[in-house]
Amino acid sequence: MDLTRASVEELIVLIQASRPDALINCAGRTSGTSEQLWEINTTFVDNLIQALRVAGPTPLVHLGSAAEYGVQPEGVPITESAKPEPVSNYGRSKLAATRKIIAATNDGDIAATVLRVFNPIGLRAPADSLARRAIDQLILAQKHRRRSISLGSLNSSRDFVAATDVANVVLQTTKLVEHDPVINVGSGHALSCRTLVDMLADAAGFTGEIIETSDGSERSTDVHWQQADVSLLARNYNWVPNTPIAQVAKELWSAADV
Numbered sequence: 348m349d350l351t352r353a354s355v356e357e358l359i360v361l362i363q364a365s366r367p368d369a370l371i372n373c374a375g376r377t378s379g380t381s382e383q384l385w386e387i388n389t390t391f392v393d394n395l396i397q398a399l400r401v402a403g404p405t406p407l408v409h410l411g412s413a414a415e416y417g418v419q420p421e422g423v424p425i426t427e428s429a430k431p432e433p434v435s436n437y438g439r440s441k442l443a444a445t446r447k448i449i450a451a452t453n454d455g456d457i458a459a460t461v462l463r464v465f466n467p468i469g470l471r472a473p474a475d476s477l478a479r480r481a482i483d484q485l486i487l488a489q490k491h492r493r494r495s496i497s498l499g500s501l502n503s504s505r506d507f508v509a510a511t512d513v514a515n516v517v518l519q520t521t522k523l524v525e526h527d528p529v530i531n532v533g534s535g536h537a538l539s540c541r542t543l544v545d546m547l548a549d550a551a552g553f554t555g556e557i558i559e560t561s562d563g564s565e566r567s568t569d570v571h572w573q574q575a576d577v578s579l580l581a582r583n584y585n586w587v588p589n590t591p592i593a594q595v596a597k598e599l600w601s602a603a604d605v
Contacts, residue, residue, distance in 0.1 A: 406522070411444070499561070
C-alpha cells in the first residue's frame, strides 16, 4: 500500500482485516521538499488516527524524532517535558504528527505512545545519514587507495543509539502505550560526530585523514548538541541501552559492500 495515497477508508479495511495486536508506525521521510515531508510524516499520521478511531482500540507506537526538540541548552540532557523548538522542515513535520497523536490520545480516541528516537545507527541506514556517508567514503578510499576522506562538519554531538536497542524498546512499549504519551529513546550519552567517524575508520582499518567541509544535514545543521534524558525509560520500563556504539560501527563495516 502506498501510504502517501492511501485513503482513511483503505486504512480502516487494512487494520480490520489484519487485526494486529499493535501498530508500529515507522513510515516517514528524513529529507525532501516541505510538501514531501509533510505528506508522509504528518498527513499520513492524521489519516491513521482517523482510521484507528473507526477500526477499534488497536495500540499505536509511533516513531517520533529528536529533531522535534530542535535547539536546547547544551550540556543538559533533554527531558520529555522540554519545549519543542524544531529548526527544520523535517522536525516541524514530525512535531505536528506528535501533537496530533497526543491530542487524539488525550481525547480518548486512540491508545498511543510516541517514541522520540534520537540518532539511531545500524544496518540499512538511510543514504543521507552520517554513518552511511562515512562508510561510502571509506569504501571509495579503500578501492582507490586514497589517503583521505571528506565529510561535512563533524563538530556537533549527538545521542547515537543502536537501532536494535530502539527495536527492543518499540516491542516493549506496544503493551504499555497508555502509560506515557512521549518517551525519549537514546543512549543517554552525547557522542561527537567526529568520534563516530573515527570508530568507523578504525573498524575499516583506515589511517588516513578525515577532512571536514562546511556542509551539513539540513534537518540538524543548527543543532550542535543533543543528549536524551532516558530516565523515564529506566524508571517506568526498566530499560537501558546495552549495545556500545563502537560495536555497531564494527557491525556496519563488516556488512559493508567492500
